[in-house]
Amino acid sequence: MTRLTFGAAILLASTLSACARAPTYEPQIENGNAASGKLAMRRLQCNVCHTIPGIGGTQGMVGPPLRQYRRNVYVAGKFPNTANYLVQWIANPPALSPDTAMPALGVSRDDARDIAAYLYSLD
Amino acid sequence: MATRQKPGGVKHRHKLWFGVVGASALVLAGVAAGFVILLSGGFSTAATTQHFWITHRLLDIGLSVSVNAAASHIKVPALTDPTMIAQGMACYRMHCIDCHGAPGEAPAAAGRGMLPVPAPLSQATRDWSTAALYYITKKGVRMTGMPAWEFRMSEHSLWSTVALLAAMPQLSISQFDDLKARSQSSTCPVNTVSPQTPYPDRGEMLLRQYACHSCHRIEGVTGPKTYAGPELNRWSERKYIAGVLPNTRQNLTQWIHNPQSVNPLTMMPNLAVPESHAEEIARYLLAPR
Numbered sequence: 001m002t003r004l005t006f007g008a009a010i011l012l013a014s015t016l017s018a019c020a021r022a023p024t025y026e027p028q029i030e031n032g033n034a035a036s037g038k039l040a041m042r043r044l045q046c047n048v049c050h051t052i053p054g055i056g057g058t059q060g061m062v063g064p065p066l067r068q069y070r071r072n073v074y075v076a077g078k079f080p081n082t083a084n085y086l087v088q089w090i091a092n093p094p095a096l097s098p099d100t101a102m103p104a105l106g107v108s109r110d111d112a113r114d115i116a117a118y119l120y121s122l123d
Numbered sequence: 124m125a126t127r128q129k130p131g132g133v134k135h136r137h138k139l140w141f142g143v144v145g146a147s148a149l150v151l152a153g154v155a156a157g158f159v160i161l162l163s164g165g166f167s168t169a170a171t172t173q174h175f176w177i178t179h180r181l182l183d184i185g186l187s188v189s190v191n192a193a194a195s196h197i198k199v200p201a202l203t204d205p206t207m208i209a210q211g212m213a214c215y216r217m218h219c220i221d222c223h224g225a226p227g228e229a230p231a232a233a234g235r236g237m238l239p240v241p242a243p244l245s246q247a248t249r250d251w252s253t254a255a256l257y258y259i260t261k262k263g264v265r266m267t268g269m270p271a272w273e274f275r276m277s278e279h280s281l282w283s284t285v286a287l288l289a290a291m292p293q294l295s296i297s298q299f300d301d302l303k304a305r306s307q308s309s310t311c312p313v314n315t316v317s318p319q320t321p322y323p324d325r326g327e328m329l330l331r332q333y334a335c336h337s338c339h340r341i342e343g344v345t346g347p348k349t350y351a352g353p354e355l356n357r358w359s360e361r362k363y364i365a366g367v368l369p370n371t372r373q374n375l376t377q378w379i380h381n382p383q384s385v386n387p388l389t390m391m392p393n394l395a396v397p398e399s400h401a402e403e404i405a406r407y408l409l410a411p412r
Contacts, residue, residue, distance in 0.1 A: 061357060061360035061362065062362040062363065063362075063363070063366065064353045064354070064366075065354060068350070072350050072353070073350055073351045074351070074352075076366055077352070077353065077366065077386075077389050077390050078386075078388050078389060078390060097367075099367045099386070100366045101362075101366050101367060
């Protein structure tokens with residue numbers, strides 16, 4: 001009984017503290033569709049190199065895991081993680097960073113926007 | 124064989140139970156009250172709100188007991204050599220004076236706004252043994268602003284700093300300033316020796332002491348919810364460092380030691396990790412978990 005009460009108190013406390021720490025930053029992609037982005041990521045097989053929640057199949061470890069991507073401060077360790085940079089990066093990584101191991105996959109601007117929207121929906 | 128109960132034994136046992144239940148209820152009520160105060164926002168984390176008197180005294184006692192126990196086995200070398208005191212002055216000028224001030228010199232802005240307030244070290248030799256001063260300087264004091272200098276100062280630098288602390292109460296302002304002026308050309312050598320702690324704790328300690336976990340989430344390393352750098356979970360499986368360099372121990376060591384030498388545009392700063400320590404951190408990160 002005592003243990004139960006204590007457990008309940010901890011549960012309550014952690015729930016409340018989670019509420020108290022809710023992040024206020026909500027990145028947005030204009031004209032980006034997260035559902036289409038998810039399909040595009042499957043089609044382009046982004047998961048071969050990246051671990052991406054919700055994509056299924058191989059969970060690659062060649063590139064960084066993309067969990068909770070909206071929380072990341074930087075794209076590729078070099079650029080601010082804002083809509084503009086992220087879309088540019090997905091569309092053509094070597095254009096931003098010539099020595100990167102991430103290849104240009106010929107992703108269209110529309111796909112890049114949708115993929116960015118999907119990544120920003122992960123939390 | 125049936126044991127015969129003394130008259131009043133049952134009653135006595137009842138009393139015991141009552142006490143246990145009562146004590147548990149009190150503890151629970153205390154914990155609950157603590158949570159309520161914490162989560163209501165009523166507990167102030169502002170550095171302008173002083174500790175209670177009792178909190179101060181309790182923390183003082185805890186610090187004193189813990190430090191003296193840990194310092195009791197430390198052998199103190201001779202500390203009266205003037206060159207050692209001069210070396211200590213270089214360290215003091217670089218690392219201590221901003222928070223602790225000096226004879227006739229106030230602490231810098233940051234040192235004046237802290238809670239607890241950093242102590243003036245002219246008094247330190249009266250409050251602490253020499254071994255304790257070395258221990259505090261080396262290991263820092265958690266939940267105060269006092270950092271561990273173990274990896275920012277070599278063993279000799281640490282003892283030199285303590286040598287200066289020991290000499291400080293006897294120094295006039297002009298003697299202190301003269302010593303300080305003469306130390307301008309000296310530096311405070313850092314520690315490049317691996318700590319005695321066994322592996323893998325050693326790797327984790329080094330990783331913490333170069334503040335890796337302030338920007339990276341790393342499995343097994345408790346720390347803040349940080350997203351400034353990429354997460355380093357299952358690092359051994361990753362193929363590239365910073366997206367450009369094959370993930371080998373040698374490359375990772377070089378990256379940790381000097382990120383800009385690999386990728387001049389990276390946001391990862393140079394944390395002045397000596398190569399010997401960078402290699403230990405690389406080994407820790409590359410171990411499969």
